[in-house]
Amino acid sequence: MPTTPTQMHLTASIFNAANPGFRENFDEKPFEFTHCFCADHPLFQLSRLRQLIDDPVTRPGIYYDAGEIGIGQRWDSVPERKQTLEETFDRIDNAGAWILMKRVHKDPDYSEVLDECLKEVQRLSGRQIDQDKKSQEAIIFLTSPNRVTSYHIDRECNFLMQVRGEKEISVFDRNDREVLPETELETFWSKDNNAGVYKPQYQNRATVFLMKPGTGVHIPVNFPHWLKNGNNVSISLSISYQYKDWQRKYVFQANYYLRKMGLNPTPPGKSALLDNTKRMVMQAGFAGKKLLQQKRAN
Ligand SMILES: [Fe+2]
Numbered sequence: 001m002p003t004t005p006t007q008m009h010l011t012a013s014i015f016n017a018a019n020p021g022f023r024e025n026f027d028e029k030p031f032e033f034t035h036c037f038c039a040d041h042p043l044f045q046l047s048r049l050r051q052l053i054d055d056p057v058t059r060p061g062i063y064y065d066a067g068e069i070g071i072g073q074r075w076d077s078v079p080e081r082k083q084t085l086e087e088t089f090d091r092i093d094n095a096g097a098w099i100l101m102k103r104v105h106k107d108p109d110y111s112e113v114l115d116e117c118l119k120e121v122q123r124l125s126g127r128q129i130d131q132d133k134k135s136q137e138a139i140i141f142l143t144s145p146n147r148v149t150s151y152h153i154d155r156e157c158n159f160l161m162q163v164r165g166e167k168e169i170s171v172f173d174r175n176d177r178e179v180l181p182e183t184e185l186e187t188f189w190s191k192d193n194n195a196g197v198y199k200p201q202y203q204n205r206a207t208v209f210l211m212k213p214g215t216g217v218h219i220p221v222n223f224p225h226w227l228k229n230g231n232n233v234s235i236s237l238s239i240s241y242q243y244k245d246w247q248r249k250y251v252f253q254a255n256y257y258l259r260k261m262g263l264n265p266t267p268p269g270k271s272a273l274l275d276n277t278k279r280m281v282m283q284a285g286f287a288g289k290k291l292l293q294q295k296r297a298n
Contacts, residue, residue, distance in 0.1 A: 014120050022124035027157050027220040030171040035216050039164040044235050061103025064088050065097050071226050072198035073150040096142045105138040117239040133241040141232040151198035151226040153154040156240035161216035170206035174226040180266050189252035189272035196224050246279045254278035
């Protein structure tokens with residue numbers, strides 16, 4: 001039976017099983033880990049990544065930009081593109097670019113990597129990822145030398161793995177309300193992916209990891225972060241999943257609307273009764289909205 005490029009390189013475990021972070025810090029604190037994906041892996045060669053641009057299945061998921069980016073810059077205010085995706089990719093060593101390949105798991109080889117990684121994370125962490133998740137995703141980041149990835153928060157529980165080159169990542173605590181006020185979280189979950197605002201005065205509160213090929217960093221949901229690439233082309237693989245909406249999203253959304261009504265809502269986690277009530281109200285609201293949309297469409 002033929003072996004796929006993934007199987008050839010997944011002969012042993014993907015992560016270092018002795019790392020206590022998977023069990024102790026999972027989705028609570030960032031931690032460093034090691035993994036088996038290195039620069040010579042066939043799935044992370046530039047020639048193989050170039051195929052993802054040419055593939056009509058994976059190409060629609062590719063985003064790119066180029067130019068000077070500040071740490072606190074919003075993603076919707078990046079410089080205008082002056083080159084095509086192909087030109088940017090082919091000149092990645094001096095394009096000042098950031099290429100985000102979001103749908104790589106639509107390719108069977110990367111889909112296998114995603115499945116195997118999450119299976120192993122589930123085993124090492126002891127969490128019920130299969131039951132908790134509503135979606136899963138593999139992303140490959142290709143970054144030009146010295147390029148900054150601006151400060152942001154994500155809705156995914158993420159394992160970011162460095163495959164080629166070195167870069168630094170600053171990760172902040174989602175529970176630090178000076179760094180990340182409740183209002184930013186509410187806005188993020190309700191309407192604005194750029195709601196996290198970088199506060200340079202708190203930079204010294206970040207945990208900074210130097211990522212090298214074969215190392216990775218676990219970024220828990222909503223932990224703010226920004227990255228600075230080294231003087232090298234960087235290739236990273238992100239394996240992540242999103243929780244079902246009732247876990248966080250509905251509670252933050254309910255609080256967003258309560259605050260708009262002039263109230264001062266109780267933050268999530270303080271009262272199970274309030275959290276569950278908000279979840280049920282939001283869930284019912286979305287179900288009603290969906291029903292209305294379906295009726296209008298018929
Ligand atoms: Fe991120």
